Amino acid sequence: MEYLILIYGDERAYGTITEAQLKAMYQEYGSYTQDLIKAGVMRGGNELKPVATATTVRLRGGKVLSTDGPFAETKEQLGGYYLIDVPNLDDAVKWAAKCPGAKTGSIEVRPINPH
Amino acid sequence: MLGRIVDELARREGPRILAGLIGRFGGDFDLAEDALQDAYERALASWPSTGIPERPAAWLTTVAQRAAIDRLRRLNRNADNSDEVLEQIAAEQPEARDDGGLPDDRLRLLFTCCHPAIAAPAQMALALRTLCGLSTREISRAFLESEATTAQRLVRAKKKIAEARIPYIVPSREELPDRLSAVLTAIYLVFNEGYSASAGESLLRPDLSSEAIRLARLLVSLMPAEPEALGILALMLLHDARREARVGVDGAVVPLEEQDRLRWDRAKIVEGLDILERAIAMRRRGPYQLQAAIAALHSKASTAAATDWTQIAALYGALHQMVPTAVVELNAAAAVAMVSGPEAGLVWIERVEAGGELGDYHLLPAARADLLRRAGRGREAEEHYRRAIELARNPAERLYLERRLREVTESM
Numbered sequence: 001m002e003y004l005i006l007i008y009g010d011e012r013a014y015g016t017i018t019e020a021q022l023k024a025m026y027q028e029y030g031s032y033t034q035d036l037i038k039a040g041v042m043r044g045g046n047e048l049k050p051v052a053t054a055t056t057v058r059l060r061g062g063k064v065l066s067t068d069g070p071f072a073e074t075k076e077q078l079g080g081y082y083l084i085d086v087p088n089l090d091d092a093v094k095w096a097a098k099c100p101g102a103k104t105g106s107i108e109v110r111p112i113n114p115h
Numbered sequence: 116m117l118g119r120i121v122d123e124l125a126r127r128e129g130p131r132i133l134a135g136l137i138g139r140f141g142g143d144f145d146l147a148e149d150a151l152q153d154a155y156e157r158a159l160a161s162w163p164s165t166g167i168p169e170r171p172a173a174w175l176t177t178v179a180q181r182a183a184i185d186r187l188r189r190l191n192r193n194a195d196n197s198d199e200v201l202e203q204i205a206a207e208q209p210e211a212r213d214d215g216g217l218p219d220d221r222l223r224l225l226f227t228c229c230h231p232a233i234a235a236p237a238q239m240a241l242a243l244r245t246l247c248g249l250s251t252r253e254i255s256r257a258f259l260e261s262e263a264t265t266a267q268r269l270v271r272a273k274k275k276i277a278e279a280r281i282p283y284i285v286p287s288r289e290e291l292p293d294r295l296s297a298v299l300t301a302i303y304l305v306f307n308e309g310y311s312a313s314a315g316e317s318l319l320r321p322d323l324s325s326e327a328i329r330l331a332r333l334l335v336s337l338m339p340a341e342p343e344a345l346g347i348l349a350l351m352l353l354h355d356a357r358r359e360a361r362v363g364v365d366g367a368v369v370p371l372e373e374q375d376r377l378r379w380d381r382a383k384i385v386e387g388l389d390i391l392e393r394a395i396a397m398r399r400r401g402p403y404q405l406q407a408a409i410a411a412l413h414s415k416a417s418t419a420a421a422t423d424w425t426q427i428a429a430l431y432g433a434l435h436q437m438v439p440t441a442v443v444e445l446n447a448a449a450a451v452a453m454v455s456g457p458e459a460g461l462v463w464i465e466r467v468e469a470g471g472e473l474g475d476y477h478l479l480p481a482a483r484a485d486l487l488r489r490a491g492r493g494r495e496a497e498e499h500y501r502r503a504i505e506l507a508r509n510p511a512e513r514l515y516l517e518r519r520l521r522e523v524t525e526s527m
Contacts, residue, residue, distance in 0.1 A: 088282040111279045
């Protein structure tokens with residue numbers, strides 16, 4: 001069963017970290033990704049650009065409404081995701097807990113609705 | 116008549132059969148519940164002509180399994196490999212066991228109901244529903260919430276189990292400590308439902324008390340070094356030992372101080388005390404061990420007058436530090452009253468009442484009335500007994516309160 005691992009964190013914190021800290025973080029994500037691949041559960045994943053680059057689009061009465069930024073102000077923003085394939089929620093939660101972002105932000109685990 | 120027999124079977128055997136069905140059909144709660152319902156209906160339809168089978172639980176299990184397969188067939192008529200899967204399940208079926216499942220089916224059910232991905236109130240509602248077989252209405256009454264709220268909790272929890280695929284398993288050893296607290300709460304809830312039923316005619320549902328004790332034994336065998344698992348087992352055994360003495364011939368609750376202590380089950384007390392000793396030797400105290408220690412002091416007193424209330428009040432103090440709830444404080448008040456007199460206890464009760472947490476809890480006015488009665492303040496006692504009678508949900512408790520009410524009004 002596939003689960004989306006959504007990584008939420010405080011973007012502003014990234015603005016203040018040092019070059020070395022950033023490098024260490026990418027290294028951590030790199031080895032986490034390798035672990036997912038080695039376990040045969042990795043189906044995809046990406047880091048997202050900051051929320052400042054986001055555009056929210058709605059279609060209302062046939063008209064496209066585009067607005068700058070995310071829909072709502074929140075403390076934590078979606079910063080990246082993984083798509084994994086594991087037998088059940090317990091396994092998905094175990095992988096989510098190993099995600100480097102879990103230490104500082106929060107990880108949302110969402111089952112994929114198969115069609 | 117037959118309806119009552121099937122109802123009784125559903126109460127007694129339903130949870131066991133259900134746990135087995137959920138295990139057999141891939142953790143699908145709804146399918147299992149629907150199939151079991153089918154089996155009850157089929158029993159009502161066919162037993163009038165065939166007679167009640169020799170082993171009705173086994174009959175219900177077999178029929179429910181077939182009903183589940185039929186339901187899956189209907190759902191999957193167009194799916195590709197479903198027939199193969201169904202044949203496999205059907206092939207496993209013939210040995211229809213009396214016990215309705217593997218010995219650990221109900222433990223798996225307990226852990227699944229208490230999964231951390233399910234909100235705490237929904238965990239407990241689901242446990243009462245599946246392990247005790249309570250109806251939505253009965254659960255809503257036990258939790259003092261509307262039936263619609265309970266129904267929604269149950270639907271949401273079952274949907275989450277199915278759609279997020281929460282596994283139907285006992286977690287691995289290293290996960291057990293994190294899962295312990297919710298599981299202990301659920302076990303105690305099951306026990307209390309058996310000890311002081313919130314629904315139905317009788318006060319006691321010994322089947323549920325025994326089931327909770329059985330689950331605690333399984334938990335102890337899973338976690339032999341966990342003192343709170345031993346603590347809850349000891350606590351339940353010590354309470355269950357008094358079961359026979361707790362209801363009088365008139366069906367009314369008999370309070371601890373009036374119970375015939377010769378009717379207490381010595382074997383259970385000895386076992387409970389022994390288990391508590393093992394727990395305490397581990398030197399990690401917890402709320403269930405403290406409550407068991409309180410129950411142990413009552414068990415050791417040969418008469419009500421011989422009760423060591425000073426120690427009991429001290430243990431309630433320690434318990435209140437760990438679990439600062441109004442219910443614990445209310446119990447502490449009763450102990451304080453036994454040590455320092457009813458007026459001292461009433462001061463405590465007024466403090467609990469001021470907290471406002473126990474608004475509609477019948478034991479609050481009941482405890483207050485008991486202390487007022489002992490303090491010789493009959494008129495006030497009368498008022499609070501009336502309030503307690505209004506709030507009491509169980510006939511056995513109401514009968515006891517009515518007797519007390521008569522005593523105070525007659526003595527005035």
